[in-house]
Amino acid sequence: MESQHVLIIGAGLAGTSLAHQLLAKGHRVQLIDRGINHSTAVAAGMVNPMVFRRMNKSWRLDEFISDARNFYLQLEKTVEDKLFHPIVIRRMLSSEQERNYWLERQKSPEFTDYLTEINPEDESYSLAQNHFGSGRLKSSFWVDAKRYYDLNLAYFERKGSLLKEDFDSSSFDENTLVYKGIPYDKVVFSVGYQQINTPFFQELPIQQTKGQTIRIRSQEVPENESLNRKCFVLPLGNHVFRIGATYEWDNPDLSPTEEAKQELIGHLNVLGDFSYDILDQQVGVRPTVLDRRPILGAHHSIKNVFLFNGLGTKGYLMAPTLARELADFMFEGKPLDKEISINRFYKKLNL
Ligand SMILES: Cc1cc2nc3c(=O)[nH]c(=O)nc-3n(C[C@H](O)[C@H](O)[C@H](O)COP(=O)(O)OP(=O)(O)OC[C@H]3O[C@@H](n4cnc5c(N)ncnc54)[C@H](O)[C@@H]3O)c2cc1C
Structure with a gap:
């Protein structure tokens, strides 16, 4: 197949897993990312x-x-x-x-x-x-989620395939798919929970689910396994652990809260009477969908514009397969599974 040039807006898990998939198929990619990430990089992974x-x-x-x-x-x-x-x-x-x-x-x-x-x-x-x-x-x-994001950004930057900036919709012509003077064959939006602030696909019900975690240091919590009950306890090495995560629906606020901290401490205390110091607290926002399935597919009216979003709480598990399925849909016309297709919402909206 002829190599095509694809513009991908958003270089989190969705955008980068798709970019690697497209490169492997011989296409060219250009990623746009504002260089700040509140999901892929703050996840426990x-x-x-x-x-x-x-x-x-x-x-x-x-x-x-x-x-x-x-x-x-x-x-x-x-x-x-x-x-x-x-x-x-x-x-x-x-x-x-x-x-x-x-x-x-x-x-x-x-x-x-x-x-x-x-x-x-x-x-x-x-x-x-x-x-x-x-x-x-x-x-x-x-x-390692922070590394995943940082290393990917550095990789695509080295290749000259990353624009570290806000997507400027006034510089995008949706009829010709020209962005800042450069024509693309296809465009994919993968902006995570910020979909609602992006002028395409706003009609889709992608929710913003705030999540918080804390890091602790403890000589008593076992390091050889990840304990789980009510919360996960992820050993990061050197007696440091990540404890998570909270869920706050419809909340894109990025400030850490005392309630979330106390909730996580409460869960940890159920697991054992450990002594520990709290090192810090992380906050992020997941892009979630009520039916708990991601949303992939083509825009209802703008040709060659696609969406990859809604990875929810299990993005690290799902993104690589879904990226391949989206690439097969975009380039080979392979239909997407009904459960993940954007059409499940377009049908309801009569689009
Ligand atoms: C606290 C927490 C813990 C989690 N733990 C896990 C876990 O253990 N396992 C797991 O599988 N998943 C976990 N997740 C979920 C996982 O992080 C998400 O499913 C996944 O990261 C979503 O990826 P994304 O690429 O869709 O979105 P994002 O990571 O949000 O990426 C979108 C990118 O688009 C860019 N962007 C947005 N708008 C614009 C614009 N206008 N212009 C330019 N760039 C833009 C942003 O800068 C961002 O980098 C967790 C999430 C949170 C918040």
């Missing part, structure tokens, strides 16, 4: 395969997780730096019912890649509050 309580797999897990692992490992080679960290998540089971779900599933072939069988040490695990036993997850990992 964890990929947890399970949805606890009912102990279900994350949506489309088997496809997403292998693509994601391969993508971050390949990216490490591209940017020549470390980003990908395998981790064992230890779930402190929260009820008899949750424990029963785990016991039912641990032998099923569908779950063997993700759930270890609960053994006597898991039953009697004593480094955290243990009422119903605990279980360990396989195949989990975390991506």
